[in-house]
Amino acid sequence: MKAKLMRLGLDALYYTKAYQLFTPRWCGVGVIFTLHHVRSVSTPDPFRPNSILEITPEFLDATLQHVLKAGYEVVDLDEMQRRLAEQDFRQKFVCFTLDDGYLDNYLNAFPVFKKYDVPFTVYVNTGLLNGTAVLWWWLLEHIVRNHNEISIVLNDCKLNLPAKSTSQKYQSYNTIYWSLRKMSHKQQYATIQQLFDKYGVDWRAFCRSSAMSWEMLKEMAESGLATIGAHTVNHFALGKLSDDEVCKEAGMSREIISERLGEVPKHFSYPYGDRLSAAIREFNIIRELGFATATTTRKGVLFPQHARHLHALPRVSLNGGYQMQRYITLFLSGAPFALWQRFRTLDVS
Ligand SMILES: [Zn+2]
Known part of the structure; x- marks a missing residue:
């Protein structure tokens, strides 16, 4: 908008x-x-x-x-x-x-x-x-694109975010993105890792394929x-x-x-x-x-x-x-x- x-x-x-x-x-x-x-x-x-x-x-x-x-x-x-x-x-x-x-x-x-x-x-x-960079914003996009619902624990709160329609995907992406941006780096990594484990994302392979x-x-x-x-x-x-x-x-x-x-x-x-x-x-x-x-x-x-x-x-x-x-x-x-x-x-x- x-x-x-x-x-x-x-x-x-x-x-x-x-x-x-x-x-x-x-x-x-x-x-x-x-x-x-x-x-x-x-x-x-x-x-x-x-x-x-x-x-x-x-x-x-x-x-x-x-x-x-x-x-x-x-x-x-x-x-x-x-x-x-x-x-x-x-x-x-x-x-x-x-x-x-x-x-x-x-x-x-x-x-x-x-x-x-x-x-x-x-x-x-x-x-x-x-090969050590976690390009989480691209991986988050990948996860949201490929799922109709995203389960995530954000700030100790378990959420099931709808991600079926394009607007739902944008809304869920933005909710997670901005929560992550506001967290300390330690908390951010823990939260992202939890998401990668759940959705089977290999961030190392993604980093290697993205870098010169x-x-x-x-x-x-x-x-x-x-x-x-x-x-x-x-x-x-x-x-x-x-x-x-x-x-x-x-x-x-x-x-x-x-x-x-x-x-x-x-x-x-x-x-x-x-x-x-x-x-x-x-x-x-x-x-x-x-x-x-x-x-x-x-x-x-x-x-x-x-x-x-x-x-x-x-x-x-x-x-x-x-x-x-x-x-x-x-x-x-x-x-x-x-x-x-x-x-x-x-x-x-
Ligand atoms: Zn940069």
Whole structure:
């Protein structure tokens, strides 16, 4: 429902051309795009709660054509940082960043970036490449898709959630998803494990089949196009961790990547990246650890003032719900984010 309203609002902005009124003031100086999976969707299932986390290779290709034609330069994160530091905004720029380290990034996205000879960044969750990441949000989708009822103990309360119709599936998925997001990591794992045992899910096999290998990552880094950034070891929401644990998650992922690739990652992205996972405390810790920049999933384009907030950078999600070029036009105009942020350029607390 919320997604439908959002699309209606965006379409109204586009078709009335109202977005053009925002452009001069609100388009900012550049945009950092967030991507996760890049792959073709094999079955047109109406129940796809994680569809925002995947786009097709064709959409990525069309988006690259679009931004280049619109006069944007595709730059890497070092260059983005330099332009902000020197306030060099002669040409508008975009950065493409891919979170986690999925196999399809190597198979499907890398060829597109090579085709246009443009840089991109992969923020690596080292647990994913090492086979220890529990990609529970995809596995939960799988379980709900394949069952008409989900039995689960949530916060000591036994529930039988209906999951027959598409709307029931969405409702049950969201109930479980948001309960899990709010739990401590320990409780979250116990709850998920209980669900995996009951429904016979092998999370290790799923992790192995989803991840790219270190060799693939190395090949991308050595191509000269990919910047490799850090994205923690266990993909915990950092907001739930102690200061020491945040340091450990970020620092260890940087060390592991350095050992594997022979180069120290300078850039970081916060797992989940929303307000619950990354706020002022996390921004400060990541800055003190010496990362040059860090990106959130707070929505927005970049303004000159972000030079003073390099560890709280907003991004624009290239997501499966908005795979039309009219949305790229809108995103580049900055209009949706001006409205979303109530006409604030900075959202960094
Ligand atoms: Zn992530």
